[in-house]
Amino acid sequence: MTKLLVTYYSSYGHMHKMAQTAADSVSEMDDYEVKLRKIPELAAAKEAMSSQDAYLSAQEKQSEIKEVTLDDLEWADGIVWGIPTRFGNMPAQVKQFMDTAGGLWSRGSLEGKATGIMSSSNTVHGGQESTILASLIPLLHFGMIFVGSPYSQNPELMSDKLHGGSPYGPSTIAGSDGSKTPVEEDLSMAKKLAVRVAKVAAGLKDVD
Numbered sequence: 001m002t003k004l005l006v007t008y009y010s011s012y013g014h015m016h017k018m019a020q021t022a023a024d025s026v027s028e029m030d031d032y033e034v035k036l037r038k039i040p041e042l043a044a045a046k047e048a049m050s051s052q053d054a055y056l057s058a059q060e061k062q063s064e065i066k067e068v069t070l071d072d073l074e075w076a077d078g079i080v081w082g083i084p085t086r087f088g089n090m091p092a093q094v095k096q097f098m099d100t101a102g103g104l105w106s107r108g109s110l111e112g113k114a115t116g117i118m119s120s121s122n123t124v125h126g127g128q129e130s131t132i133l134a135s136l137i138p139l140l141h142f143g144m145i146f147v148g149s150p151y152s153q154n155p156e157l158m159s160d161k162l163h164g165g166s167p168y169g170p171s172t173i174a175g176s177d178g179s180k181t182p183v184e185e186d187l188s189m190a191k192k193l194a195v196r197v198a199k200v201a202a203g204l205k206d207v208d
């Protein structure tokens with residue numbers, strides 16, 4: 001049994017939708033076990049956004065999803081991350097969680113695990129690609145093996161329609177007011193990344 005963790009942070013539900021779709025796609029496959037986990041909210045962010053209906057509604061929809069722990073990272077053979085853009089980089093929530101993984105880093109516990117990253121931003125050029133690339137840096141420090149979204153498996157990358165996604169990984173455009181939801185192309189790429197990370201994880205199990 002190969003174990004896949006899909007973990008994400010989502011203020012307004014876009015990454016939640018992409019992560020849920022990614023997790024469901026591998027849940028349907030034989031010989032794979034999947035966990036979907038959210039990255040804990042920070043108290044300051046919760047307070048700052050507590051008057052926003054869109055935030056409160058998105059948090060309510062995620063209330064049944066368990067928070068990720070370091071044990072979940074250790075449990076997994078492969079990890080898919082859902083990381084929305086904050087000024088072209090990862091949110092503090094994700095950085096804070098990754099920064100608690102020093103013990104796993106020092107023991108090499110994450111080395112050799114497959115990993116892929118999904119993202120979202122409000123605008124088309126608001127930093128989806130830079131967020132994925134910047135988020136890869138700590139994952140490489142952990143010794144993880146990066147899995148992207150190649151052109152041959154993702155014809156969406158050559159489409160002229162407006163949607164997210166790059167060879168670095170799936171993404172979605174939330175819109176300047178956050179009201180757009182992930183489109184079919186975004187969800188399709190999310191599914192394929194999760195399947196690819198899961199399959200690479202299965203093949204890498206004995207690699208250091």
Ligand SMILES: Cc1cc2nc3c(=O)[nH]c(=O)nc-3n(C[C@H](O)[C@H](O)[C@H](O)COP(=O)(O)O)c2cc1C
Nearest residue numbers: 010011012013014015084087088120121122123126
């Ligand atoms: C502090 C902050 C910084 C943000 N920075 C950017 C940005 O640089 N570019 C952009 O397009 N969107 C930016 N956004 C919008 C978020 O990326 C967007 O709300 C998020 O991708 C939606 O995903 P979610 O619904 O899963 O939270 C920012 C949002 C916040 C709260």
